[in-house]
Amino acid sequence: MSAAETVRIGFLPLVDAALPILARELGFGEEQGLAIEMTRDVTWAAVRDRLVYGLTDAAHMIAPLPIATALGRDRPPVPMAVPFVLGLNGNAITFSTALGEAVGLGGTLGDPDAVGAALRHEAHRRRDAGDPLRFGITHRYSSHNYMLRYWLAQVGVRPDIDCTTVVTSPPFAADALAAGDVDGICVGEPWNSIAVDRGVGRIALATAQVWRRGVEKVFSLRADRAAERPEMVAGLIRALHTAAAHFVRPDAARQCAEILARPQYLDGPVDAIERAITDHIRLIPGATPVHYPDFMFQYREAANFPWRSQAAWLYSQMVRWERAGYSADEAAVAQGVYRPDLYRAALAGTGAVLPGASSKLEGALAEPIGAGSTQGRLMLGRDGFFDGRTFDPDDIAGYLDTLPR
Structure with missing residues (x-):
C-alpha cells in the first residue's frame, strides 16, 4: 500500500x-x-x-x-x-449588553428593519456626541464586514461616517465586548454564544437574516x-x-x-458548539435557545x-x-x-448533485425551486436579501448604482 x-x-x-x-x-x-x-x-x-x-x-x-x-x-x-x-x-451580529438595552433587544431574534431603525437612532446620537459606535469584524476582506455593512447602510447607518469598524480576531471577540473596545461584533460561532454566556453580549441578528444562503x-x-x-x-x-x-x-x-x-x-x-450545529441560538444568558432554521x-x-x-x-x-x-x-x-x-x-460519478450552471441570480428565490443539474436532482431554497434586492452577476455596475451611498 x-x-x-x-x-x-x-x-x-x-x-x-x-x-x-x-x-x-x-x-x-x-x-x-x-x-x-x-x-x-x-x-x-x-x-x-x-x-x-x-x-x-x-x-x-x-x-x-x-x-x-x-x-x-x-x-x-x-x-x-x-x-x-x-x-x-453561520454568523451573527452581537451587541454589547449596553447597546442591546439601548436599542431594546428582546428575547427573540429581531427583525432586521426594526432593529436597524432603533440602531440608527442610537448611532446618530453617539455620532453627534463624538463617540461613534464601533463594530468588530474579523478581517477587512470578510463576509462579516460586507454583511454588516450591507445591513447598516440599508437601515440608514452609514459605515465609516455614522459608525466605525475595527478588526477583532474571532477568539477575542467576546473579550473586546467585555473590555468596551467595541459596541458590537459580527463573528462566527461559537464566539457569539460565548459572549452571551459570559453576559457581555446580546445576539441581535443572524446574518442569514441579511442574506439567506x-x-x-x-x-x-x-x-x-x-x-x-x-x-x-x-x-x-x-x-x-x-x-x-x-x-x-x-x-x-x-x-x-x-x-x-x-x-x-x-x-x-461542547454545548455552545452543538447549539450552532443544530441551528439553536441563545440570545440572553441562561435563556432557552431559540431555533432559527438554516442558521448554518x-x-x-x-x-x-x-x-x-x-x-x-x-x-x-x-x-x-x-x-x-x-x-x-x-x-x-x-x-x-x-x-x-x-x-x-472531483464529484462526477458519485452521488453528489452537480449544478448545470456555474452562476445564477443571487437573492431571487422566494420559494424553493428545481434547478438544472448534470448529475442528481437539484433543489434550491429561499436565498433572499432582507431588502428584497437581487444581484445579477452579469450587471455588477448596474447593481452598484442601486445601492445606498
Missing part, C-alpha cells in the same frame, strides 16, 4: 472549520489517500500568509479573502482557487498548487463532501461538537458548490466599500477564483 499524501490545512477556531477537521478525525481523508494535518491560527491574515508562502497546502478561509488575494488587495497578487464552499451563513467560508488553495496536485485537490473535495453529509446528520451533532471542542481545534464549550447551512441544495455569482457579489461589495471604480477585468479575475470545474470533476 502506498503511503498517504500529507496535506496541511490552515484554519481558525470556528464551527465552520468542521469539514476539514471531520475529514481528518473521521477518516474521510484517509479514504482518499490523504493524511490531513490541521494548522490552527488566530487571525485570518496569518491563515492567508501561511497559504501564500507555502507553509500550508490549503485553508479554511473567509469567502472574500481569496478574491482579495488574487486581486492584490493589501499585498502583491497571488492567483487563488476555491473549489469547495465550506458553508453558508450567503456564502461564508470556503476551502482555498493557491492556483498553482491546485494545478500541480490535481489528484490531491479531487481527493480533498470528495473527503470534504463526505464530511458535509456526516455533519448535517441529526444523530451526529453531539459527536461533531465533541470533536470540534477539543483543545487543538476550537477549545470551546452545509451540504443540502449543493451548498458546497462554488458559484461564480457568489464571488461576483463579494467583488461588488469590495468595489462599493473601497469606493473604487468597477473593472470588468477585475470582475473576471474575482469570478475566476471560484472553481466549479474542479468541484464537478
